[in-house]
Amino acid sequence: MSEQAEQWIAILSLTFPVAAFVWEFAIVGRKRLGYRVQMDTLAADAADKPYADVLGDMRHDGHQLKDPSFVLLRIENAGSAKIVSDDYLADPADPYGIKVTFRNRRVAAVVLTDPSQDELRDFFFEEVTEGTDVRIGAKPGFRRTNNEGERTGIIRLPKVTLPRGSEYKVLVVLERWPEDNGTDPFPDPVVRGAGGHGRWYDPLVRFFRLKATRTESHVFASRPAWWAIWILIAAVVVQASYTLFLRDDRRPPLDCVGGTLYLHGSTAFAPAVRAAAEDYLTRCEGAGVAIPLESDTFKGSTDGVTDLDKAGLDADVPVGEGLGDHLAFTDGLASDGHPRLIPRPVAFSVFTLVVNKDAGVENLELDQIRRVFAGQVRNWSELGGNDVPVHLINRDPGSGTRSTLVTKVLNGKEPPQFTVTDCAALNPRRYGRCEVTSTDTMLNTTAAVPGAIGYSEAAGVAGHKAAAGIVKLTIDGRKPTAQGVEDTNYPYWQTEFAYTYGEPPAGSVAAAFLNFLTQQSGRDILHEHGHGLCSEAHNAGECRPV
Numbered sequence: 001m002s003e004q005a006e007q008w009i010a011i012l013s014l015t016f017p018v019a020a021f022v023w024e025f026a027i028v029g030r031k032r033l034g035y036r037v038q039m040d041t042l043a044a045d046a047a048d049k050p051y052a053d054v055l056g057d058m059r060h061d062g063h064q065l066k067d068p069s070f071v072l073l074r075i076e077n078a079g080s081a082k083i084v085s086d087d088y089l090a091d092p093a094d095p096y097g098i099k100v101t102f103r104n105r106r107v108a109a110v111v112l113t114d115p116s117q118d119e120l121r122d123f124f125f126e127e128v129t130e131g132t133d134v135r136i137g138a139k140p141g142f143r144r145t146n147n148e149g150e151r152t153g154i155i156r157l158p159k160v161t162l163p164r165g166s167e168y169k170v171l172v173v174l175e176r177w178p179e180d181n182g183t184d185p186f187p188d189p190v191v192r193g194a195g196g197h198g199r200w201y202d203p204l205v206r207f208f209r210l211k212a213t214r215t216e217s218h219v220f221a222s223r224p225a226w227w228a229i230w231i232l233i234a235a236v237v238v239q240a241s242y243t244l245f246l247r248d249d250r251r252p253p254l255d256c257v258g259g260t261l262y263l264h265g266s267t268a269f270a271p272a273v274r275a276a277a278e279d280y281l282t283r284c285e286g287a288g289v290a291i292p293l294e295s296d297t298f299k300g301s302t303d304g305v306t307d308l309d310k311a312g313l314d315a316d317v318p319v320g321e322g323l324g325d326h327l328a329f330t331d332g333l334a335s336d337g338h339p340r341l342i343p344r345p346v347a348f349s350v351f352t353l354v355v356n357k358d359a360g361v362e363n364l365e366l367d368q369i370r371r372v373f374a375g376q377v378r379n380w381s382e383l384g385g386n387d388v389p390v391h392l393i394n395r396d397p398g399s400g401t402r403s404t405l406v407t408k409v410l411n412g413k414e415p416p417q418f419t420v421t422d423c424a425a426l427n428p429r430r431y432g433r434c435e436v437t438s439t440d441t442m443l444n445t446t447a448a449v450p451g452a453i454g455y456s457e458a459a460g461v462a463g464h465k466a467a468a469g470i471v472k473l474t475i476d477g478r479k480p481t482a483q484g485v486e487d488t489n490y491p492y493w494q495t496e497f498a499y500t501y502g503e504p505p506a507g508s509v510a511a512a513f514l515n516f517l518t519q520q521s522g523r524d525i526l527h528e529h530g531h532g533l534c535s536e537a538h539n540a541g542e543c544r545p546v
Contacts, residue, residue, distance in 0.1 A: 031087055033098075033162075034078030035191045038169070043068040065108055067176035071189060072113075073100065075157065076167035085159035088193065095141030097159035098193035104186055105174040107144040107153035115168040123160040144172075151177050258288030259509040262311065263297055265304025265329035267439045268401045268457035269349060269496045272529035273298070273329055276522040280513060283521075289509060300437070301330035301400030305499055309338050312501030323501035324508025331400025332407070332494045343497040345543035346518060347531035351401055351492045352458040352480035353473040354443065358450040360386035363474045366409065366491070372453060373405075373415045378431040380451060391426050392433040393445050393454035394418070401439065404494040405455050409475075423449065446470050455492075459530025482532045495543045496531065 044067070075098065077083050088097040112124045128137040141158025153174055160168065176182075263273060277291045298304070308328040317323050317340075333343060353369065355361060359380045364372070371377050372390060381387045394415050395402040406414055416433065420426055423434035423445045436442050439456050446454040447469030458480040461472055472480055475491060484490035498517070504510040516522045523533055534543035 031081055032079030033193055034076045036074040038074050039072035065175040069174045071172040074169045077162035077164055083162040088159045096156040098157040100155045101190040102153040105153045106146045108175055109173040110144045110155050111171045113169045113171050116166045120168050123158045255512045256284035256287035257509045257512040260290040261509045261513055262326045264307045266301045266331050266400045267298050269329045270298035271460055272526050276517050276525045280516050300398045302398030304328035305334040305338055308501055322503040324505045324510045327510050328499040330497050331404050340501055341499045343499050345495050345534040346498045347496045347526050347533055348543055349496050349531055350458040350480055350482055353455050354446050354470045355473055356452045358388050362471055365476050370410055373410055375416045388451035389431045391449050391452040393452050394435045396435050396437050408491050
């Protein structure tokens with residue numbers, strides 16, 4: 001799985017729980033009116049109790065109750081905010097906030113009991129003065145009625161202001177309707193209460209307004225269980241945050257494999273591979289992995305595949321198996337003669353022609369470049385530049401950068417042989433040619449020799465110590481960038497291949513590093529060094545720019 005996919009999973013793993021929490025407790029659950037039927041029993045069910053006769057002989061308005069039953073209903077603030085009278089969805093002039101309906105039963109009496117705060121009683125009762133007497137009477141919002149036509153009993157409860165966590169209970173005494181001789185169980189009470197108008201989030205939760213919601217009576221978890229739950233939640237958040245926010249240079253690869261990995265090949269591609277290897281070593285510290293990175297680790301594409309081939313032969317790897325501790329990188333496909341080597345396109349590199357600033361040129365046409373590298377142009381004044389001799393600096397024949405120049409720019413024609421074996425021996429006042437063995441030497445020489453022209457991997461020029469003395473040439477006005485390759489068909493580019501000796505064993509350090517380079521954080525390092533990724537190309541197998 002790619003790191004990008006992991007990050008999306010981490011984002012979703014945080015987003016959904018947080019969104020659910022906000023929705024449940026900050027939006028929907030901010031104002032929540034809960035109810036609980038704590039008892040709904042018939043007097044007959046208490047036949048074996050010492051007070052059974054008393055319950056059975058209960059009377060109302062002079063007559064004995066028929067099949068009496070009792071309901072204890074608890075109303076509670078189950079949300080996270082205070083519920084006030086304006087939260088109830090009712091006419092402001094209507095004193096009722098909650099309606100409880102008992103089907104097939106008549107209400108004989110209703111009693112407020114066990115309020116969590118004595119102040120709640122004031123919403124149910126008031127002092128009534130009759131002459132000189134003062135008695136306590138029910139307020140208009142606390143009433144009971146019976147609907148004979150629908151055969152229902154109803155109690156109405158007032159718009160009680162309920163601080164967070166507060167509650168009250170009502171005990172209701174009921175009986176079966178006189179003409180009902182059935183014995184079927186009574187339906188459950190129906191509690192209705194709504195509210196929530198006038199809040200800022202009403203448009204969002206118009207289907208989830210304050211309403212009476214049935215709650216359950218049970219202990220959710222013991223204190224140790226709560227601690228375990230919170231520790232688990234914290235672990236999930238830490239793990240998701242680790243994936244999301246940990247700096248990329250600290251996140252370990254998916255697989256750190258111990259062992260020593262030997263790298264070979266292209267000097268042009270070397271800065272990116274070297275940086276990726278150093279990053280891999282940092283991330284896999286402690287895994288026992290080693291990648292020797294000396295100044296001569298990368299000696300060129302041809303030497304790289306030769307060294308890889310030799311390592312496989314020395315290890316006497318059987319046919320059908322592979323070498324797990326060597327990789328070679330080349331600019332383009334290697335030449336024939338290495339039947340055991342397997343190429344894998346990794347990225348494409350953009351190369352550039354570089355010229356000494358004294359030459360006085362910044363753009364050359366393809367035909368002019370071919371004439372220069374054929375030895376037909378001896379002075380830059382012939383191409384509109386300064387009166388400075390041309391000094392042609394080539395890479396040695398084993399260089400992938402040189403072979404790419406020959407195939408992509410020079411129509412397959414090799415430059416003429418050097419005139420001096422040491423570039424330091426070039427006469428600054430006369431035309432001459434020499435060869436160097438590395439990209440670094442190429443840039444240093446081009447900057448030091450007046451009128452010199454050479455070539456290099458484009459991304460490696462800007463940060464080089466010799467950058468101030470050289471100019472990156474455009475070709476027919478096309479810039480040496482990945483964008484230039486894609487948009488203007490800039491010609492000087494090449495696919496970078498990773499070669500293995502046979503198929504590296506699964507779990508080997510070579511296979512792990514290749515995976516890191518192409519599927520994990522190594523991709524970002526290749527991007528930073530100006531390389532386009534084959535996995536992002538229109539045709540990944542051919543690895544051509546989109």
